[in-house]
Amino acid sequence: AYALYLEQESHFEEAEDTLDTMIRVGHDRLQVSDRISAWMPLGRVRRLMANFDSADYAYAEAGRIATAINDQRWMLFSRIGRCNVLYFRANLSEGERGWLALLADSGPHRRVHADAEHGLGSVLDRRGKPEEAAPHFWRAFELYEEDSLKLRALNDLAISLLRLGDVTGAERALMEVVRRDLSGENYTNALIELMNCASFR
Numbered sequence: 001a002y003a004l005y006l007e008q009e010s011h012f013e014e015a016e017d018t019l020d021t022m023i024r025v026g027h028d029r030l031q032v033s034d035r036i037s038a039w040m041p042l043g044r045v046r047r048l049m050a051n052f053d054s055a056d057y058a059y060a061e062a063g064r065i066a067t068a069i070n071d072q073r074w075m076l077f078s079r080i081g082r083c084n085v086l087y088f089r090a091n092l093s094e095g096e097r098g099w100l101a102l103l104a105d106s107g108p109h110r111r112v113h114a115d116a117e118h119g120l121g122s123v124l125d126r127r128g129k130p131e132e133a134a135p136h137f138w139r140a141f142e143l144y145e146e147d148s149l150k151l152r153a154l155n156d157l158a159i160s161l162l163r164l165g166d167v168t169g170a171e172r173a174l175m176e177v178v179r180r181d182l183s184g185e186n187y188t189n190a191l192i193e194l195m196n197c198a199s200f201r
Contacts, residue, residue: 007045015045036062036074043081047088056085076102076112083119087126096123114143118153121160130160151177151186158193162200171197 003022006015019042023035030038043058063078079102086095099120106113121136137157144150158173174197177190 003041003045007041007048012045012049016042016049019045032065032069036065036071039065040074040077040081043085047081047085050088052085052089056082059085072107073109073112076106076109079105080112080115080119087119087123092123092127096120096127099123110143110145114140114149114153117143118149118156121153121156125156125160125163130163134160134164147180148184148186151181151190155186155189155193158190162193162197167197167200 003015003018006012006018019038022030023038023042026034026038039058039062043055043062046052046055046058059078059081062081063075066072066074066078079098083095083098083102086092086098099116102112102116103120106116117136118140121133121140123133124130124136125133134157137153137160140153141150141157144153154173155177158170158177161167161170161173171194174190174194177186178194181187181190
């Protein structure tokens with residue numbers, strides 16, 4: 001919990017140290033679920049610090065532990081983490097293959113399916129294929145159950161629509177984000193994109 005607080009306050013080095021200490025001190029005394037729950041956020045914190053090799057190692061370690069106990073859900077979340085590392089390293093072709101494989105393997109795991117749709121949309125959009133990205137963002141929006149994630153997907157969909165020249169569609173999506181969020185990162189991003197729409201007009 002303390003590491004999560006530090007991450008939210010952008011104290012990434014302290015968060016990394018907290019999680020690393022938990023893993024080293026607890027080691028075999030930690031329950032398996034707690035070990036996975038430490039390695040996954042360690043991967044995220046390291047990714048946010050652009051420590052990509054270390055982030056990938058942390059996600060892979062979480063996946064290794066999950067594989068040892070045959071926990072399919074955590075195995076898939078480990079792969080999501082590694083796909084995100086590929087995206088932020090700008091290894092887009094490999095990232096696209098990873099997201100496509102996750103889509104095929106997501107099975108009954110709705111959140112994994114949603115994350116894979118969103119991740120694939122992000123990769124395609126960054127590769128200059130907004131027409132292919134938009135349907136994936138929409139499916140992510142439909143699949144996500146958490147409102148903040150739904151609105152993030154809707155915001156990304158709006159950006160793709162604007163790139164396609166559909167200013168009206170982009171504005172409608174962004175206004176929905178503004179209407180439903182009212183504060184926070186999604187709200188701020190939507191306002192910025194609405195200014196981009198006005199500039200585009």
